[in-house]
Amino acid sequence: MSLPASARIDIERFWATIERSAEIGTGRPGGLSRLALSDSDKEMRDVFVGWCREAGLSVRIDAIGNIFARRPGLDDSLPPVVMGSHLDTQVNGGRFDGIAGVLGGLEVIRALDAAGHRTRRPLELVNWTNEEGSRFSPPMVGSGCFTGVYTLDWARERRDDDGKSMGEELDRIGYTGETQTAPPPLDSYFEFHIEQGPILDREGFQVGVVTGGFASTGMIVEFRGETAHTGPWPMEKRRNALAAGARLLTAVDDLGWEFAGSGGKATAARLVAWPNKAGIISDWAQVTCDVRHADPEAGAVMAERMLRAAHEAGARANCEVAILDSWRWGGKVFAEEMIGLVRETALGRGYSTRDILSQAGHDAYFLARHTPSAMIFAPCKNGITHNNNELCTREDLAPGLDVLLRAVVARADR
Secondary structure, X not given: OOOXXXXXXXXXXXXXXXXXXXXXXXXXXXXXXXXXXXXXXXXXXXXXXXXXXXXXOEEEEEOOOOEEEEEOOOOOOOOOEEEEEOOOOOOOEOOOOOHHHHHXXXXXXXXXXXXXXXXXXXXXXXXXXXXOOOOOOOOOHHHHHHOOOOOHHHHHOOEOOOOOEHHHHHHHXXXXXXXXXXXXXXXXXXXXXXXXXXXXXXXXXXXXXXXXEEEEEEEEEXXXXXXOEOOOOOHHHOEOHHHHHHHHHHHHHHHXXXXXXXXXXXXXXXXXXXXXXXXXXXXXXXXXXXXXXXOHHHHHHHHXXXXXXXXXXXXXXXXXXXXXXXXXXXXXXXXXXXXXXXXXXHHHOOOOEEEEEEOOOOHHHHHOOOOOEEEEEEOOHHHOOOOOOOOOOHHHHHHHHHHXXXXXXXXXXX
């Protein structure tokens, strides 16, 4: 069984889906603000489900809102080969990000339909819920829940800044599906994604062969102090949670600069406080921060120092400290045979390739704990992402999509 010579990615057909997506949940000029489980996310989900059903795919939704669209195989009893990514975006998100991965998978299925090729194994396409973590923290909740990293009850209780839970919002938009007791067996998982970094674009490579991810650790820290009048209250009695949070974020940023020479990064991402008003000391603050490094040992050192900085910041401000949440991903998570398949497929098609580590979080990290997985990167202009100026061209995306098509078929037809 071989892929017909007529099988090819129709880049204009794919681009039409990108353009339609770009109309839903618009943000700043040229960008998107399609937060997970918002009205615009529901609209995009509805459009995506419609496209899948038009392609003859059967659609199912799990209890955390992940959408699976299935194309039967010649032997439909075999575990499926899965493609996927996410359709939600950051507050100031771009038009491509994970969107290109979901709609790229749809284009693979359309290309196979056009060529009349039925794979031996079934194919599945998935949109993972809340990959970004912009509205509900942490990121990658849908894929984490699917693979058993998070429990369903815990995931449904994640709350946004307005106090709305993931479970409530899934129910509201009509995307609470069936509960599964364990993740079903999968043959493999492929995720096509823009690089979200400048390397491929700067060095002129067409396809990034993702060999793993930066060792990354993030956490949400809560500080509790005491309100008081900012004028008369003595300094030695103050318990300023806002000051504790600010000290932690400054320490994390300094940590990033300390490790920057070896490629490390640390992000002071978020600080919220209450009352956060003039004339009164804040008695509560919450900080989100993370560290990452290509070297797992260096990443572990950064993570330990970030945790230590949290407790030092609390002690300095005489505040209680609690780690509300933490997460860790990255490292050598992808299967060697899958990495090799992507590389050989790309080279066989004459594309220039570069082995590369992902510096961002992706659903593929969690899927790799459950099934052999791989990622394919496409270049994006100047590496700009999570920004309304995020930009890819047809020429940027076409080689990676072609590799996705052929690697998926090779895996599914073996």
